[in-house]
Every structure is written in structure tokens, then in C-alpha cells.
Amino acid sequence: MSALYxxxxxxxxxxxxxxxxxxxxxxxxxxxxxxxxxxxxxxDDGPG
Amino acid sequence: xxxxxxASCAADANVAAxxxxxxxxxxxxxxxxxxxxxxxxxxxGGCIRRVETELxxxxxxxxxxxxxxxxxxxxxxxxxxxxxxxxxxxxxxxYEAHLHEESKDTTxxxxxxxxxxxxxxxxxxxxxxxxxxxxxxxxxxxxxxxxHALSGGVALPTLLYSGRIFFLSxxxxxxxxxxxxxxxxxxxxxxxxxxxxxETLTSGPHAYxxxxxxxxxxxxxxxTLDHVMxxxxxxxxxxxxxxxxxxxxxxxxxxxxxxxxxxxxxxGMTVHLAAGERVPVDGLVLSGRSQLDCALxxxxxxxxxxxxxxxxxxxxxxxTGPIDMRATAAxxxxxxxxxxxxxxxxEAGRGTYRRIADRASSLYAPLVHAGAALSFxxxxxxxxxxxxxxxxxxxxxxxxxxxxxxxxVPMVQxxxxxxxxxxxxxxxxxxxxxxxxxxxxxxxDKTGTLTEGTMRIDETMSGVGPALAIAAAxxxxxxxxYSRAIAALAMADAPALAAGQVREEPGNGLEAEIDGQVYRxxxxxxxxxxxxxxxxxxILARDxxxxxxxxxxxxxxxxxxAAVSALREMGIAAEIVSGDAPEPVAEVADALALPxxxxxxxxxxxxxxxxxxxxxxxVVMIGDGLNDAPALSAAHASIAPASAAEVGRNAADIVFLHxxxxxxxxxxxxxxxxxxxxxxxxxxxxxxxxxxxxIAVFGYLTPLLAAIAMSSSSLIVxxxxxxxxxxxxxxAKQRPAPRGRPAGxxxxx
Numbered sequence: 001m002s003a004l005y006x007x008x009x010x011x012x013x014x015x016x017x018x019x020x021x022x023x024x025x026x027x028x029x030x031x032x033x034x035x036x037x038x039x040x041x042x043x044d045d046g047p048g
Numbered sequence: 049x050x051x052x053x054x055a056s057c058a059a060d061a062n063v064a065a066x067x068x069x070x071x072x073x074x075x076x077x078x079x080x081x082x083x084x085x086x087x088x089x090x091x092x093g094g095c096i097r098r099v100e101t102e103l104x105x106x107x108x109x110x111x112x113x114x115x116x117x118x119x120x121x122x123x124x125x126x127x128x129x130x131x132x133x134x135x136x137x138x139x140x141x142x143y144e145a146h147l148h149e150e151s152k153d154t155t156x157x158x159x160x161x162x163x164x165x166x167x168x169x170x171x172x173x174x175x176x177x178x179x180x181x182x183x184x185x186x187x188x189x190x191x192x193x194x195x196h197a198l199s200g201g202v203a204l205p206t207l208l209y210s211g212r213i214f215f216l217s218x219x220x221x222x223x224x225x226x227x228x229x230x231x232x233x234x235x236x237x238x239x240x241x242x243x244x245x246x247e248t249l250t251s252g253p254h255a256y257x258x259x260x261x262x263x264x265x266x267x268x269x270x271x272t273l274d275h276v277m278x279x280x281x282x283x284x285x286x287x288x289x290x291x292x293x294x295x296x297x298x299x300x301x302x303x304x305x306x307x308x309x310x311x312x313x314x315x316g317m318t319v320h321l322a323a324g325e326r327v328p329v330d331g332l333v334l335s336g337r338s339q340l341d342c343a344l345x346x347x348x349x350x351x352x353x354x355x356x357x358x359x360x361x362x363x364x365x366x367x368t369g370p371i372d373m374r375a376t377a378a379x380x381x382x383x384x385x386x387x388x389x390x391x392x393x394x395e396a397g398r399g400t401y402r403r404i405a406d407r408a409s410s411l412y413a414p415l416v417h418a419g420a421a422l423s424f425x426x427x428x429x430x431x432x433x434x435x436x437x438x439x440x441x442x443x444x445x446x447x448x449x450x451x452x453x454x455x456x457v458p459m460v461q462x463x464x465x466x467x468x469x470x471x472x473x474x475x476x477x478x479x480x481x482x483x484x485x486x487x488x489x490x491x492x493d494k495t496g497t498l499t500e501g502t503m504r505i506d507e508t509m510s511g512v513g514p515a516l517a518i519a520a521a522x523x524x525x526x527x528x529x530y531s532r533a534i535a536a537l538a539m540a541d542a543p544a545l546a547a548g549q550v551r552e553e554p555g556n557g558l559e560a561e562i563d564g565q566v567y568r569x570x571x572x573x574x575x576x577x578x579x580x581x582x583x584x585x586x587i588l589a590r591d592x593x594x595x596x597x598x599x600x601x602x603x604x605x606x607x608x609x610a611a612v613s614a615l616r617e618m619g620i621a622a623e624i625v626s627g628d629a630p631e632p633v634a635e636v637a638d639a640l641a642l643p644x645x646x647x648x649x650x651x652x653x654x655x656x657x658x659x660x661x662x663x664x665x666x667v668v669m670i671g672d673g674l675n676d677a678p679a680l681s682a683a684h685a686s687i688a689p690a691s692a693a694e695v696g697r698n699a700a701d702i703v704f705l706h707x708x709x710x711x712x713x714x715x716x717x718x719x720x721x722x723x724x725x726x727x728x729x730x731x732x733x734x735x736x737x738x739x740x741x742x743i744a745v746f747g748y749l750t751p752l753l754a755a756i757a758m759s760s761s762s763l764i765v766x767x768x769x770x771x772x773x774x775x776x777x778x779x780a781k782q783r784p785a786p787r788g789r790p791a792g793x794x795x796x797x
Contacts, residue, residue, distance in 0.1 A: 006200065011175060018171040025163055035116030038093030 069131045072147035072694055079127040080110065082762060086146045086690060087132060088472045090119045093684040095143075102141050102184065106132040115479065119705075121145075146690035146705065157599045162272040165210040169265040172206035173258065180258040184752045189251065196248040199257040207241055210264050213271065227452065229409035232416045237263055237447035242627045243442050256440075259754045263449045266762045270454030274405065277478030292363060292384050295323065298375070299496060310379045313400035317375045321366045330382045333358040335373035340364050342402045344674040345650070346627035348495050350530075359617055363387070363674075368552060390654055391699070394681035403479045404726060407455040412450060420444045436747070443749040444582045445670040447740045454760040456729035461768035464722040467772060472706040473715050480701030482726075484719035486666045490712075491683070493658065493671030494626035494636055494644075496691065498709070500604040508690075522560045522569045525550040530586055530600055531558065535570070554777040557586070565590055602632070604639060607690075607708040612640045616712035618720075620668075625656050627675050653679035670712055672696050687712055725772060729765045736761035 024030070053395035073083040087099060096114045097683065099121055103112040109132050111124040125132050138145040149768050179195040187195060218230035237260050244255035295309040299322040304322070310328045313319060319328060323338065341349035344363040351367055354360070360373055360715035362382035386599050420441045461478035468475055469612060475481060492498050523534035550560045557570010568575040568589045575589040588596040615622050624644035626633045637644035648656065654672075660667045669676065671682035672692035680686040680699035688700035689707075740757045743749055 008701045010178060011202070014171050014175050018167055021167050022164060025167070026161070032115040035096060035114060038096055038116060041093050044096065 049474075049635060052490055054303050066131055070136070070773075073131075076124070081124065081125050081127060081131070083123045083131075083134060083147070085121045085123065085138070086119060086474075086705060087114075087121055087138060087143050088119050088146075088690075089143050090116060090121075090359050091116060098141060099138065099143065099668055100136055103134060106134070106137055108132045109134075114274045131766060144705075144707075147694065158297045159272070159275060162213065162268065162275055165213055165270045166265070166272055168206055169210040169268055170208075171259060172202050173261040173265045176200050176261050180751065180755070183255075183757045192253070192621060193248070193251050196244070196257070197581060199255065200245060203241065203244075203257040203261050206261055206264065207237065208267060211237055214267065215265075227413055228442060229412065229454075232413045232445070233263075233267060233449060235417075236449050239442045240446050241441060254751055256442075256751050256754065259446050259751055259758065262445065262755060262758060263451060266451035266599060266758065267449070267454050270451065270458060273455070273458035274478070277458050277465065283488035292325040292379075296325065296328045313375050313379065315375050315377055319373050319375055321371050321373060323366055323368055325366050325371060327360045327364045327366065327373070328382075329362050329379050330377040331360045331373040331375045333360060334372045334374050337368055338371050339367040341367055346673075346675060348628055348673075351796055354398075378391075387650055387674075390651060390678040392653065393680050394678050402481055403457075405454075405749045406455065408457075408730070409450070412453065416445065416448045419448065419741065419745070426745075427747070436579045440745065440747045440749075442753070443744040443747070444741065446754055447744040447757060449758070450733075451758055452733035452736055453730075455762055456733050457726050458730060459766055460722050460725045460772065463769050464718050468702075468715060468718055471711070471714055473702060473704045473711050473718075475715075476701050476703075480685060481719045481722050483666075484668065484701070484716060485723035487668040488717060489660055489667045489718075490620050490622040490663040491653075491655075491667055491669050491671075491679070492622060492624050492642070492674045493669075493673060494624055494628055494633055495602065496672040497670055497676075497689065498605055498624065498636055498640065500605050500707070515588055517596070518562065518567060519569055519596055522550055522558050522567060522588075526552055526558055529576070531569075532597070534586075568592075583632050604636065604707045607710040609640060611712050612642060612710040614710070615716070618713065618716060620716065625653050625679075627653075627673070650675040650678050654682045657682045668716070671700075688717060721772065725769060729768055732764055732768060733761065736764075 029036075069083060070081070073081045076082055087095075090096065090099060094616070096116060097297055099114050100112045101108055103121065103123055108126045109123060109406045110126060112121060114121045121138075123134055125134075135145045135147070135195065147222075157628045164534060176199045179199045183195050184191050192734055211234075214230045214233050217228065217233040221228040221231060236746045240256045240260040241262070246252070247255045263751075293310055295307055296313065297305055298308045298313050298317045299305045299320075299443075300308075300314075300317055313329050318334065319331065321327065326338075333354050333356050335356055336354075338354045339359070340354045340358075341351050342348060342361070342364050345361045346634070352358075354371060361382040362377075362379070424437045424441035426442050428434060431437065439608045461481055464481055465475045465478075501795075523531035526532075526535075549562065550558055552558050553574070555595065556574035557568060560567045560569075568587075570586060572587045575587040576592060576594055586598040586600070587594050588598075598780050612622055622642055624633060624637050624640075624642050625648050626644065627648055627650070628646060630646040633644050633646035645652075645656070651671075652678060657667050657669060661684070664686040668686070670680050671680055671686070672689050674695050677686075677693075679689060679696045680696060684699040685702070687702045687704065688696045690697065690703050690705045692700070692703070702715050704715070707786050736757070740761075743757075
């Protein structure tokens, strides 16, 4: 009867992943994939 | 008086450039403008820093953000009389930069909608697949029914959310009495879902929820890629319309001078044009002397002189002095209106090209429906069991759903476009790649395309030492291309001249007084009033005695010779069609061994393209000028350098960002390679159907088989597209390091 809690858990975890993707899409995190990788090396606080 | 004239000359220096910057920018609230600049040489974190700091230092600039993935800088600046010199600042630190207008639609709601639908479908299909694996592994009847019910519970909202993209499109088509690819897709998905629902309710063994949702997922992947490669609605006509003057000071028959809109300027009126204004209608110069930028008419960057009696075409830019002109045509009969009509006709004509994927889908729907209907009828006749017959028919619909077909074209085009982008070539849409692959004839413009749009001083003729420094110091004060080429020689020991010391004589040259001596830089007959006979070129004279001489040449664009011979190897015959005078055209034609026509009007270029098309050729037009824009729109495919005028860039399918003309054979070779891969993908997708359809028709399809067949066929097509290896040409693939401009050779336009 492990299915009783495994199934909801799988759905919830999947749902969190889905929500996270939607959020990152909405907040423009896919606009510049290459630039983001370089910007973490800048010493200042990033763009104003 | 001389001082104010010189000051106005200096102010005019970048009239055309500023105007173009504004045209390519987007106006935001609060008096801010946003300009997107393509900087192809950006390739690392250091470049991001340098570009952002350097542009951020300029006055008026509020915010700079570099996008490394698309090699663009987005700049917000405060409105003012003159925009900040963005391109100049970038070229000063060694980055070539171009205005980038198509990014005006930065937010693409359709793309977002597709991505969201894709995410939901991916989430649902992975979860349903988990249940399905349990069922396939041999779950007992009770667990199987539970898993089916759970799958259905996840599938239904997904179907409504992600599937609506197909349902809405299919419904729109049906309502107008047409059919499209989405009609069989929608029917297949809905029937698969309905059958599975029925199976679940009746505790049947086979539910196709996983198949239905994976279908939606794969189709959405194809649809999203396809959307990325779709032709963005773009019109070069709009840019052309914006170039036209909105109005001008004109005196009517009653003698009253008024600012009149262009439409109200009638033939016979006198129009007063200040320096920096565009000619509103065709006309004749009455009085005044100036220099005209005729790029719109001839494509030439060298200004021509306007004296009383000179004929003016609407859209020409008055550069240096005020002139009065008499209107000879109304706006609607003027040159610019004629150009606009030609472009509209050309753009409408091009709309007839149908993309490969669209042609394939029009064949596809009838075949699939016929196949499903025939298997239904066949099974009714053979077994007389309507439930079984319906199951088989639905299985046929599921298995023929065009997942691999939907991925076959866009996947290849996305990979090809990415390869080209890495080599500095931007593709507007996937259709352009398809059309480019069919090309068997090339037509080149000369100035700015085969030759560089810049002047180069013929080194053997130039003077030496202090004379050169003086020439450079004087030339800084003019916007004439010759002056700018000389000014680019500027060296450390050049005397700094106040604006008041330099006077520009339109059509002749510049005069300056230094230490009591009068220097003239310009036309020989003017600089050397006493001994002009036999002198050619541009002269620097001190008190009427020549001390240095300059001759100018337009060098061939880098890679021009190699590009033309590469085209020849590909079996593409090329020719030159130029608006320039016969001699310079013949010179370039000889250097490249190409046939050429000179003195061709914009309409003549379009006619040449039409004549070639009538002879059965598929023509690619490579040009940069405003005068090439109608020909670019009319050709089967078109390529423009990024240095092209905005209208030219907009009219072209493909824009190459680096100087090297090797981009042209590279683009053609890549398009041909893409066409080969697309054909292979079609063969793979059709081959899959040849195997899978009989299995479904004879009733052996199970949900497990359907899932394996669909996924593997889609994956095979994707992997085949990823085999893409861009054909390489010397120079085109190297990533050029940002380089300083060598002094004295070449200046930015």
C-alpha cells in the first residue's frame, strides 16, 4: 500500500518542478543563458 | 558668419546616423528610448564588462544590459537633441556594432504560451509514463484500473491546457471550411482520450492516456521550434515610409511660407530645405549649394553636389547647406512613393512561397483520415465488431500522428540557424533557408556589398609628415566621406583647430587659416586656382600651392574574391547590378571576373530580378543600399550585410554581421545542407509510418508499442538533425577577436 503515499508524493514533487519552471520563465531567466554564467564572475553587485 | 557655417557643418556630421539610430529605437514612457545594438564580437565575460562600462559612461545613457547569448546590447537613454554616440563608442574600443531593429518585439506572447503548454505536457507525460510502466510491468487488474484512473485524472487537465493550442487552431480552420494539420491531430488526440476513458470505465486492459499526452508533448516541441523559425511579420515598406520627410517649409502660389505636410506640397511650390532635412518631393534646385546624400537612389555613399538646376529625388538627404527647390511632382508621384509601391508589390509577390512543412501537411491529413476510415470499414466487414473496429481505427490515428513529421523541418532549421549565428550570420526565418537552398543565380550590388562602404586613401599618393597632420586636423570638421577618411589618419602631432578656423565650401572643400597661412583641402580646381590644369584627386594646398595629394579607392570587401569563386564552384552564376557609374563598376567587375550592369535604377534592379525569374532562375540578391531594397524583396532569397541601411536589412532574409563576404557562400552551403537533412528526416518519418501503420491496421498495436514507436521515431529525427555539420569556409568560422581599427585605413560609415 506504499502506492498510497508514493503517488501523491510523485505528483507533488513533479508539480513543484513545474511551478519552478513557470516561475523562472516568467521572471526572464531564460533571456541570456550564456551571459548569466559569465556574470557570476564579476566582483561588483551586478548591473544597477 | 564663417564660424556659424562651420558649426552647423559639424552639427550635420551625423545627421543621417542619428536619424537612423532613432528609427531603430523604441520610444518608452518618461522620455526614454531603448536601442538594441548587435555586437557580433561579444564572446566572453570581459566583453560584457567592457561594453557595459564603456556605454554606461556616455551622457544620457541610463542603463546598459548585454545579452551574451544573442550578442546584443540593450541601451536605455534619455531623449535629447542628439542621441548618445553609441556605435561610435563601441567602435572606439574595437567592437563593430550595428543597429538591431527586429528585437523591437522582445516579448513574444505566442512563444511564452507554447513554452507553458510544453512544460505542462512534459510534467503530465512523465507522471503518466510512471503509471504506464507499472501497468506494462504486469500490474494486477485492480492496480491497473487505479493507475488508469489516475492517468486519466492527470491527462484531462493537460489535454485541456496544452491541447487547446491544437484544438483552437483546428476549430478555426474548420469554421472557415478549411482543414489543416491540426484537424487530424485534434481528432486523433480526442479519440485516443475518449477511447481510454471508455476503457477505464469498463476496466479494459488498454488505455492510451500516455500515448495521447506524449503526442501532445512531441507535437508541442515541434510546434515551438517551428514558431522560433517562423517568419516574423516584417515589412521594409514601413521603414521606407519613415524615411520620408513629414513636411517642409514651402511657399505656395500666394507667396506665404508655411510648414506644410508632404501631401500638401504641390508641383510649382518653392520648398526651403535646411541642412540635415530630407527632400520631401521630387524637384529642381533653384538656389543654394549643398552636398546631397543620394544613397536612396544610387546606393552610393559619396555625396554629390547640388547646384541650381540639379534634379532632386524625394528621400535624398540634404547634407551641408540650405537650398531652395521647386517641387516638380506631388508626393504621391515622387520617387519615394514609387519605391514604396515597388516594395509593396515585391513583398506581396513573395507571400506566395509555401513552406515545405505546410506543403507536406496538406497531403498528410487526407491520407491519414482515409487510412483510419478504411481500417474501420475493413474490420467491420471482417469481424462485425464495431468496438474492435473503432479501437483499431483510433490506433491508426494515434500511430500516424505527425510527431516526427512535425519535428523533421524545424529541428534542422533551428540547428542550421544556430550554426550560422555562430558564424555571424542571422537568419530571419526557416522559410528563408528553404528558399536559399533552391537558389541557382546570384545578383550582387556593388557599393557596400562587394566593396566596402568606406573610403580608403591610396597610400602611394598621400603626402608625408606635417602636411598629413594638417589635412587630418582640417578634415575632422567635415562629414564628407573623403574628409572622414583623411580625418581617420589623425595623429598625435595634429594641430587642434577651433571650429571657427575652418570653413566648408559645399562642393569644393574645406578652407582653414593656420598661423596666417590659408590652407585649402578639396577639389583641385578650387584648391589650386592658378595651376589646376592636369591635377586630379583631392589636394591640400597652402596659399595656392599643392603640398599633399590624396586619391581614394573603395577597396573590395574582405573575402569577395573567394566568395565569388566559391559560388562558381557551387554552380551559381553571379552578376553585378549597380547604381554606380560604368567605370567604377567595370573596375570591380574585372577584379572579380563577373558580368556587370551599371547605372541601374532601383526599378531597373527589380526588373532584372523579374527577368531572371521569368527565365526560370531562382535568384539570391545580395545588396545593402536603400536602392536595393525593392530588389531584395523581389528576389527568391536575399542577403544583406549588417552595415546596410535599415530598410535594406529589413527587406533581406539573411543579415551577416562580420565584414567577410564568405558569409554568402556559407549561408548558401548551410541552406543546401539543411535541405538534404530535411529530406532525410522526411524519409525517416515516412519510413516509420510504413512500419507502424500496418501494425496498427492489423490490430496489433498496444499502448506500449505506440509509446515506443512514437518516441523512437521522434528521437531519430532529432538526432539526425543534430548531425548537422556546418560547411566551413576560410575566415567565416573563425571568431574574430575584437580588434582596434588600424589608423588610416577604413572608417565606419
